[in-house]
Amino acid sequence: MTTARLLIRGGTLITLAEGQGDPPVGDVLVEGGRIVAIGAGLEAGDAEVINAASMIVMPGFVDTHRHTWQTCVRHRYADVTPDQYFGGFLPERGPRYRPEDVYIGNLLGALSAIDAGVTTILDWSQIQNTPDHTDEAIRGLRDAGIRAVFAHGIPMTEFMAWGVDSPRVHPSDIRRVRETTLSSDDALVTLAMAGRGPEMTADGIWQADLKLARELGIRSSIHMGAFPFNGEKGAISQMHAAGLLGDDLTFIHCNCCHDDEFKMMADAGVTASLGVNVEQNCIGIGDLPFDRLLAAGIEPSLSGDAETLGCSDMFTQMRQAIGYYRSWIGGGHSRAVDAPSYLGAADALRFATVRGAEANGLAKKVGTLEVGKAADIICIRATDLNLAPVSNPIAAVVHGAHPGNVDTVLVEGRVLKRAGVIVGHDLLRLREIATASQKHILADD
Numbered sequence: 001m002t003t004a005r006l007l008i009r010g011g012t013l014i015t016l017a018e019g020q021g022d023p024p025v026g027d028v029l030v031e032g033g034r035i036v037a038i039g040a041g042l043e044a045g046d047a048e049v050i051n052a053a054s055m056i057v058m059p060g061f062v063d064t065h066r067h068t069w070q071t072c073v074r075h076r077y078a079d080v081t082p083d084q085y086f087g088g089f090l091p092e093r094g095p096r097y098r099p100e101d102v103y104i105g106n107l108l109g110a111l112s113a114i115d116a117g118v119t120t121i122l123d124w125s126q127i128q129n130t131p132d133h134t135d136e137a138i139r140g141l142r143d144a145g146i147r148a149v150f151a152h153g154i155p156m157t158e159f160m161a162w163g164v165d166s167p168r169v170h171p172s173d174i175r176r177v178r179e180t181t182l183s184s185d186d187a188l189v190t191l192a193m194a195g196r197g198p199e200m201t202a203d204g205i206w207q208a209d210l211k212l213a214r215e216l217g218i219r220s221s222i223h224m225g226a227f228p229f230n231g232e233k234g235a236i237s238q239m240h241a242a243g244l245l246g247d248d249l250t251f252i253h254c255n256c257c258h259d260d261e262f263k264m265m266a267d268a269g270v271t272a273s274l275g276v277n278v279e280q281n282c283i284g285i286g287d288l289p290f291d292r293l294l295a296a297g298i299e300p301s302l303s304g305d306a307e308t309l310g311c312s313d314m315f316t317q318m319r320q321a322i323g324y325y326r327s328w329i330g331g332g333h334s335r336a337v338d339a340p341s342y343l344g345a346a347d348a349l350r351f352a353t354v355r356g357a358e359a360n361g362l363a364k365k366v367g368t369l370e371v372g373k374a375a376d377i378i379c380i381r382a383t384d385l386n387l388a389p390v391s392n393p394i395a396a397v398v399h400g401a402h403p404g405n406v407d408t409v410l411v412e413g414r415v416l417k418r419a420g421v422i423v424g425h426d427l428l429r430l431r432e433i434a435t436a437s438q439k440h441i442l443a444d445d
C-alpha cells in the first residue's frame with residue numbers, strides 16, 4: 001500500500017541526527033516516500049494519521065550483512081560445530097537450492113527482518129548457481145518491500161573451487177544484473193559485489209574482482225579474518241600494499257585481523273560489519289574486535305549474518321555487543337590501549353542505524369530521521385509490559401526491546417507492518433512454502 005501523505009503523531013522521537021539531546025515528543029510528516037517535516041503540532045491536512053502517542057519513533061535498523069537465502073533452514077547449524085556448516089551445509093546443500101528456494105528464503109528473511117524493525121539489509125547472496133537463482137533472490141527482496149543492497153556473489157555449485165585459493169574470477173552474470181535488473185542506484189534494491197578478497201582467491205583474482213566492481217560502479221563487501229587461519233593471510237595488508245583499499249569497501253568480522261590493518265582501514269575509509277551473535281555463537285571465530293576497531297577510529301555497523309548459525313535481529317546484536325564490551329573490555333581485558341572503556345546504549349543504537357547506512361553506501365538516504373531522507377521509520381510500543389514505564393527511551397530500545405515490540409514499520413513511506421502485523425502477505429501460505437523448501441534442502445540429512 002502506498003501512502004501519499006502520512007503523519008506519525010505525538011511519538012517520542014529518537015532521530016539519531018547529529019547532536020540530538022533528549023528525545024522530544026513530536027510528529028513526523030511523510031510525503032512521497034520522504035520525510036518532509038519533523039516537529040510538534042504539525043498539520044495533518046489530508047494525510048493519514050498514525051497515532052504514536054504511546055510509541056518510540058526512530059529510524060529503521062540497517063543490517064550490513066545477511067545471508068538471506070539460508071532463512072528456510074534457520075538455526076539448523078546454530079547448535080553444532082562450525083564444520084557442519086562450512087563443510088556440510090554450504091558444499092552439500094548449497095547445490096540443491098532451486099531458484100524457488102532462493103526466492104522463498106529471501107522473501108521470508110526480508111519479511112522477518114521488517115517484522116523486527118530492520119528496514120534495510122545487505123543481502124550477501126553467494127547462491128548465484130544460475131542467473132535464475134539471482135533473479136529470484138532479487139524478486140524475493142522486491143516482493144517483501146524492504147530496502148536492500150543485493151550483494152551478488154559466487155555460486156554454491158562447487159564451493160571449494162570458488163572459495164579456496166580460487167583461480168576463478170567473479171561470475172560475469174553480475175554485468176547482466178547491473179545492465180538490466182539493478183541498473184539504478186536510486187531504486188529500493190541496489191547492487192553490490194559479495195567479494196571473496198585475498199582470503200578466498202588466488203593472487204590476481206581478487207584484484208580482477210575488485211576492478212570489475214569498480215568498473216560497474218558498485219561497492220564490495222568482503223569477509224575478513226574471522227578465524228585465526230583467515231587472519232594469518234593478512235588480506236587487508238595485501239590490499240593496502242596493492243593500493244586498493246577504498247571507501248567503497250566493507251569488511252565483515254575482522255576478528256583476527258591485526259591492529260595495523262585496522263589503521264589501514266581507517267585511513268582508507270573502509271567500513272566494518274560485525275555479525276555479533278554469530279561471531280560469539282560460532283566456535284573458533286576470534287574475539288569481537290569492537291575495542292580494537294574503536295581504538296583505530298572505526299565505529300562498526302552490525303549484521304545478522306547467517307540465521308542458520310544464530311539470531312539475526314538487531315536488538316540481539318546490540319545487547320550482545322554491549323554485554324561483550326562491558327564484561328570483557330570493562331573487565332580490563334582489552335587488547336587495545338586506546339579503546340574506550342565503556343560502550344553505551346546510544347553507541348550501540350548508532351552502530352545499528354547510522355553506521356549501517358554508511359557501510360551500505362546509503363548515508364544520504366537512511367539511518368536517521370531527518371527532513372529530506374527516505375521515510376524508513378519504525379514505531380516501538382512503549383506501553384508493552386517489558387518496556388513500560390519508559391524512563392530512558394534509548395536505554396529502553398537497546399536494553400529492553402525485542403521484535404515483538406515493533407508496532408509499525410515504514411519503508412520509503414509504505415506501511416509494511418501495522419499494529420504489530422505484517423501487511424499484504426499471506427503468512428500461512430508463506431510458511432507452508434518455506435517448510436516445503438526446507439524439506440527439499442535438508443532431505444536425507
Ligand SMILES: [Zn+2]
Nearest residue numbers: 065124305306
Ligand atoms: Zn557472512
